[in-house]
Each structure stands twice: as C-alpha cells, then as structure tokens.
Amino acid sequence: MSDPGAVGGSVTYQRLVHKNSSGFHYMKVSLVFEKEGKRIDGAFFKQLIISALRNVYGEIGAAFPFDVLKFEEKSLTAVLRVYNSGLVKLWSALTLLGSYQNETCAVRVVQVLLPYQYTGGP
Amino acid sequence: MVRFKSRYLLCEVCVSNPSDLRLLDERAVFFAVKAAVSRAHGDYGTALIGMCFSVKYLNAHTGVVFLRCRKSHYRMLWSALPFISSLESRGQRVPCFFNCLHVGGTIRTCQKFLIRYNTQQLHRLLPRCRSDSELVGYVGFHRAKLHCCRFVVQ
Numbered sequence: 541m542s543d544p545g546a547v548g549g550s551v552t553y554q555r556l557v558h559k560n561s562s563g564f565h566y567m568k569v570s571l572v573f574e575k576e577g578k579r580i581d582g583a584f585f586k587q588l589i590i591s592a593l594r595n596v597y598g599e600i601g602a603a604f605p606f607d608v609l610k611f612e613e614k615s616l617t618a619v620l621r622v623y624n625s626g627l628v629k630l631w632s633a634l635t636l637l638g639s640y641q642n643e644t645c646a647v648r649v650v651q652v653l654l655p656y657q658y659t660g661g662p
Numbered sequence: 663m664v665r666f667k668s669r670y671l672l673c674e675v676c677v678s679n680p681s682d683l684r685l686l687d688e689r690a691v692f693f694a695v696k697a698a699v700s701r702a703h704g705d706y707g708t709a710l711i712g713m714c715f716s717v718k719y720l721n722a723h724t725g726v727v728f729l730r731c732r733k734s735h736y737r738m739l740w741s742a743l744p745f746i747s748s749l750e751s752r753g754q755r756v757p758c759f760f761n762c763l764h765v766g767g768t769i770r771t772c773q774k775f776l777i778r779y780n781t782q783q784l785h786r787l788l789p790r791c792r793s794d795s796e797l798v799g800y801v802g803f804h805r806a807k808l809h810c811c812r813f814v815v816q
Binding site (some may be wrong): 597598599600601602605 | 699700701702703704705706707741742
C-alpha cells in the first residue's frame with residue numbers, strides 16, 4: 541500500500557500477494573569462511589549443503605532434490621532452487637551450518653524469491 | 663477432552679538363531695531404535711523421539727515388542743525401523759530385523775490384533791506339520807504368545 545501523502549514521501553511500500561503455482565523457490569546465498577581467501581568450486585559447495593542437510597535431517601529427511609543454478613567462485617555466491625516443501629528444511633539446515641571439514645564457515649541467505657521474481661541474473 | 667495421543671507400534675524382532683532371543687532386553691531395543699532414527703532422520707528426528715519414545719513391553723520368548731511414541735511423529739519412527747540390522751546386548755551383537763505388524767492407538771487394540779494374528783498364524787502353520795513333535799512345538803509356541811498377550815494389559 542503506497543502512501544504518497546507521507547512526510548518525505550519518496551519511500552513507498554508495496555505488498556503483492558501471489559499464490560505460488562510453479563512449486564519452486566529460489567534462494568540467493570553467500571558462503572562466508574572464517575579464513576579469508578579460501579576458494580572452492582560448485583561441486584564442493586553442493587556437497588557442503590548436502591552434508592549440512594544430512595546432519596540436521598538425516599538420510600531420509602535430506603532426500604529431497606535441490607539445484608545449484610549458479611555459483612560464482614570469486615564472490616562465493618550462489619543461486620539455489622528448491623521445491624516449496626523443501627524450503628524450510630533447506631533454509632534451516634543452511635542456518636545451522638557451522639563448519640565443513642574443520643573449516644569454520646557460514647551461509648548467509650541474501651534473498652528468497654518466487655519464480656516470477658527470479659530474472660536469471662547473478 | 664484434550665489429552666496426549668500416542669501410537670503403539672507392535673513389532674516382532676526376527677532373529678536367525680532362536681536361542682539369541684533370550685539376549686533381548688528393553689535397553690538394547692531402545693538404543694538400537696534411537697540410533698536408527700538418528701541415522702535416518704538426523705538431529706531433528708533424535709530430538710523428536712527423545713522427548714517421548716519408550717519400549718513399553720518386550721517378550722524375550724516370542725520377540726514381540728511394543729514401542730510407544732507421540733501420534734505426531736510415529737511415521738518417523740516407523741520409517742526408521744527397517745534400517746535396524748542388529749542389536750547390542752550384554753556385549754554381543756545379535757543380527758536381527760524388525761517386522762512391524764500393527765500400529766494402534768492403545769495397548770488394548772494392539773493386544774486384540776496380536777491374538778487374532780497368532781490364531782491366523784497357527785491355522786496357517788498347522789497343515790504344514792509333518793510330525794507330532796512339530797505339532798506340539800507349534801501349539802506350545804503359539805499358546806505362549808497368546809498367554810503373553812493377555813499378560814500385557816494386566
């Protein structure tokens with residue numbers, strides 16, 4: 541609901557409600573290591589997420605598909621795609637990830653998008 | 663009105679060597695099931711089961727076990743049972759598998775099922791008896807099962 545009459549009214553607030561019919565959610569995440577300058581590749585990143593899921597939810601609980609659509613090695617940012625039913629599990633597992641192979645790291649969830657919002661950019 | 667609803671899983675522990683059944687005890691089953699849930703469902707499953715899972719009854723002669731858990735996550739427990747391959751008891755590893763026969767809301771319904779199931783098993787096995795000693799063995803075994811069923815509720 542935009543409010544053009546407000547004081548200093550260049551800030552507008554808009555709320556759109558959409559029912560998600562496609563079934564996917566897209567997450568932009570960034571991986572942060574405690575040690576600066578660490579480099580990994582896309583396969584390693586996917587293995588990191590799978591191990592986080594397995595730790596929190598076990599073999600059966602982690603058995604849902606997700607995809608790493610884009611991964612940038614320089615900035616360690618990625619775009620993940622997951623079904624609606626797996627969003628909560630994936631997000632909670634990423635939040636609880638603390639270390640991988642004795643390296644302290646964290647995953648910051650930058651943005652969670654619906655299909656119509658995701659334009660395919662980095 | 664408002665009460666805690668639970669589910670009782672009636673399982674049968676199947677071992678290859680019948681003399682290993684006497685090694686069964688409640689602690690061994692409890693820890694084996696907890697470990698299986700931890701492998702299958704991770705920290706989330708362990709936490710849910712840790713709140714309210716118990717081995718209600720175990721019969722070492724017949725291998726019948728009653729497992730109790732909350733109604734909201736009995737499927738998690740049920741799905742982890744096929745992954746149990748052995749029990750650790752008194753320093754020995756007993757290879758076994760869990761066969762879930764019935765899921766009931768109360769012990770009484772599980773008991774009624776067990777009586778019907780044992781009667782059916784007896785009717786199925788009796789025609790295959792080849793000698794009198796086998797017949798006596800089967801009847802004695804199933805009579806022991808029925809006797810134990812009646813003990814559960816008391």
